[in-house]
Amino acid sequence: MRPQIEASGEPNGAASDAHRSALVPLSIAGLAKTWNSESRLYDRQLRKRKLDRTFGTENLTGSCICLIGVDRFQAVSQSLPADPRQTLDSAITLHRKRHYVGGFGLLVWANAVTGGVELADLERLADNSLDNMRNVVGMTTMETAWLLSGVLHELNQNWADRPERLARLVLRELHERFVPHAGMMMHAGADGRIKDRARRNIANFADQIYSLQAFAFAAIVLGSEAALKTAIHLAETIVARQGPLGQWWWHYNATRGTIAERYPVFSVHQHAMAPMALLTLQRAGGPNHRNAISRSYSWLNNNELGIDMVDPEAETIWRDIERDESSAVSLLRKAQHLLSPKHLPENDNSPSLKVNFETRPYEWAWCLYAAAIADSANKGRHLA
Template sequence: MAKPIKQQSAKEFYDDVDSICLTGLTQSLNKDTHVYDLQIMDKKWINTYEFYPTEDLTSTAICLIGISRANVDPSVLGMNLQETLESMYELAKKRDYPGGFGLVVWANAVCGGVDFNTLKERCGIAIDDIAKHVQALTTMETSWLASGLAHELKRSDDPSIRELLDATISELLDSRYQAQHQIVTHAGDAAESGHGLRRWIANFADQVYTIQALAFHALLTGDDNSAKVSTDLASRMVVLQGDKGQWWWHYDSKRGGSPQPYSVYSVHQHGMAPMALRACEKAGGKSFEEAVVMSRSWMDDNELGVNMVDHETPTLWRSIEYDQGKLGDMTRKAKSLFGLAGDQSRSAPPALRVNYETRPYEWAWCIYTGAIERGIDSTSHIV
C-alpha cells in the first residue's frame, strides 16, 4: 500500500503521478487537430469545445509549457511540436480570445517558436496601446500576459518586449493589487460587464498567477517591488489556507477573506500553488515549504477522504465542489457577489461531492511543478 501523500517527499509524489500525467497528455492530444481539445467529463472523454469554447487554446498553450519545462520529448506523446505550434497559432486567431494570448506568448517562447511580431500577426492580435489592452483583461489573463512576455524577454532580450512587460506589471501592481487585504481584484476598471460586476470577488487563479508573474518579473529585472508584492500575496494566501491545505476558490479583495471557499481544485493543490510559491521563494521570498507540503497532502487527505489520484482511470480528478442544488448555488453566489457572505473559510464544510472531470492543463501544470520540485533544469524557463 502506498504511503499517504503527506509522508511522501516531493520527488516520490511527482514520480508516482508522472505516468498518469503523460498518459493524459497523450490521450487528450487530438491527432486530427494537433491541439489539446479532448478531456474527461463525468469519467467519459469529450471534446472540450462542448462545454468550454476557449479551453482548447488555453490547454494547448499550458500543455506546451509543461512539456517543455519537464523536458518531455513531444514525440513520446505522439506530438509533432511544429504542427502543434502552427495549429495553436491558427486556433488563437479562430477563437479570438485576447485573454489567452499571454499563454500563447509563453508557450511560443519556451518552445522556440516564431518571433513576437510574427506571433501577433499569426494570432490576429494587435497591442497598439498596452495600457488599454490590459485594462480589459481579468487579473488572471493579465498575469498570463506578464509571464508570457517575461519568457519572451528572456529569449529575445528585446527592449520593446521589456516595455510591454513593465506596463503589464504596472497594471497588476497599481490597479489590481489591494494592499489593505493583500489580495488582487478579479478585473480592472475596463473589464467587460460580467467580469466587471464581480471585480472585487477574485478567484484563486487571479492570486496565484499574479504571485508567479511578479516573481518572474523580479527574477528577470531585479525589481524589488514585484518581489515584495509577490511575497505579500503569497503570505496572505498561506494565512487563509485551510486546515487540510486547501486553497479556497473566491477571495473578497474589498473586505478580505473567502466568501465562497469551494470548489477546491486538485490542480491548485499539486500544481499552480506550489509552482507559484517556489517562484516567489526564488525571487527572494520566504520559505513556503510547509504550505506546499500541506497543499499536496490534500490530494488524499481531504474533506471527503477521497484520493484524487486515480491510478485506474488513470487521472487526477478535478475538484471537490458544493453539492447544494441550483437554488443553493444561486443563493450562495448572490451573497458572495453583494458582499453578504462574510468570510466562510473557517466555517464548517457544507454538502460536498467530487467533480469527476479532468482538463488537459491539469496534467501539464503537474509535470511543470514536478520538474521544479525535482530540480530538473530547463534553460528556456525562468524558474
C-alpha cells in the same frame, strides 16, 4: 541594460517524492490520450470519467499550457505523440479564428519557451497587437498575469526595447490590482468589462496564484524589487488562509483579505498551481514555503471526503471536491457574494460535498511543470 537579481538557490524538498512519482506518469498518460491528431491540439478531456471534447476557449488555453508544461518537463516530450511545433501552429490559427484576447498571453508564453516565431510575427499571425493597452485593461487579473508571464519569457529570450516596454506596462497594470492592506489581487481592473467589474472585489484563487507567479517572474527578469515585495506579500496572505487540510480556497474578498467561498477545492491548485508559483517565488529570492506546499499535496489523499483524488486505474487526478447542490442553489450563492460582500463561508456549517470526476489537459501539464521545478530539472528557455 538587462538587470540582475540575486536568487536564494534551489528549492529543497518542498514537494513530496512519493507524490511526484505517482502523479507524473498519470499526467503523461492523460496528455497522451487528450491530444487530438486531427486538430493537433489538446482539446479532449475526461468528463464524468469518459473522454470528451473540451468546452469554450479551453482548447486554446489548455493547448498553450500543455506546450509550456511538456516543454518544461523535457523527459516527457519524446514519449508523447504531439509535435510541439504543429500544436503551436494550430494554436496560433485557432487564436486568429477565435480572437480570445485574454488567452494571448499564454500563446506568447508557449511560443517563447518552445522557440517559436518572432514576437512581431506571432502578433501578425494571430491577428493580435500587444500595443493595444485597451485590451489589457479589459482583461481579468488571471489573464493579465498570463500576459505578463508570456512577455517576460519572450523578453528573457530576446532582450529588446519593445518587449521590455510592454513587460513594464503590463506589470504596472497588474500592480494596480493589488490591494496592499488586504494582501490580495482584485478580479479585474477599474476599467474592466462590466461583468468583471461587477464582482471586482470577489477574486478567485487563479487571480492570486497566477499573479504571484508573474510577479516572481518580473523579479527574475526585470530585477524588480517592487514585484518581489508584492509577490512575497501575496504569498504570505494566501498561505495564511490555507485550509486545515492544506486546501486552497476558491474565492476571496480582495478588499477585506477574507475568504468569500471555499468550494470547489481544485486538485490542480493543490498539486500544481500553488506549488509552481511558490517555488518560482523562492527562485526569485523569496521565502521557502515548503510546509504550505507539503500540505497542499497531502490534501489529495487526506481531504474532506477521506478519499484519494489520485486514481491510477483511470490514470488521472480527479478535478475537485465541490458542493453537492443544484445549479439554482449555486447561482443563488454567487448572487449573495455580489449583493452581500460581508457574507463569509466560515459561517456555513459542513456543506454536503461530492467529487467531480473530470480532468482537463492543462491540469496534467501544470502538474509536470511544477514537478520539473521541484526536481530542479534543466529549465531550458523557462524562467523557473
